[in-house]
Amino acid sequence: MTEAPSQQWELEARPRKSAKYAVGVAALLVIVHTTLGILLRTGNTGVFFQRVDQFAMIAIGCGMAAGVLLLTRPRIKVGAQGVLVRNLVTEKLIPWDLVRGLSFSPGSSWARVELPDDEYVPVMAIQSNDREYAVHAARTFRSLEQKYAAAS
Incomplete structure (x- = not known):
């Protein structure tokens, strides 16, 4: 539903504390998954990770962060x-x-x-x-x- 530009709202409220926490958690998820994705191929663990696995790890972190950011909406x-x-x-x-x-x-x-x-x-x-x-x-x-x- 889209609102007409001429509508005037006398009260507009949004969550404050949970929105701040959501942004912090989303940033942490992206940082952690990006770091893990980069480090995925550096050690010899017996499993051979490919570049696509690194991108998938980063994409998973970004997807989770997007889900958490719904709490700011x-x-x-x-x-x-x-x-x-x-x-x-x-x-x-x-x-x-x-x-x-x-x-x-x-x-x-x-x-x-x-x-x-x-x-x-x-x-x-x-x-x-x-x-x-x-x-x-x-x-x-x-x-x-x-x-x-x-x-x-």
Whole structure:
């Protein structure tokens, strides 16, 4: 789903701490697999590694890093048109008439947008380990919900 350039979002939040860790882990994976790939043919282990094995080792590290970097993707955008939630691979625009609130279930790692009929959409962009940032994002969401949900 692509958004129109004219849309204005009053809240845009994304995970902070987990995104930093994900970038670090992704960099470490690439470094380790590249190093192993380079060193694969230097010693005599009884197994004959070819150049393609070296490239495969590096490619595996890059693929794993790309998977870890998916953790930097979550976003939530809130505005007059509704709530746009992007998690690891999905993006969903929720109109205000369907929003029933934002909550943190006990022990959960991230928030969720409550929908009718006991349904919900997880919001990986607002994570409990971000502490004050998460509290600020949740409070801002709730104030915008009062502003827009009452109008719809």
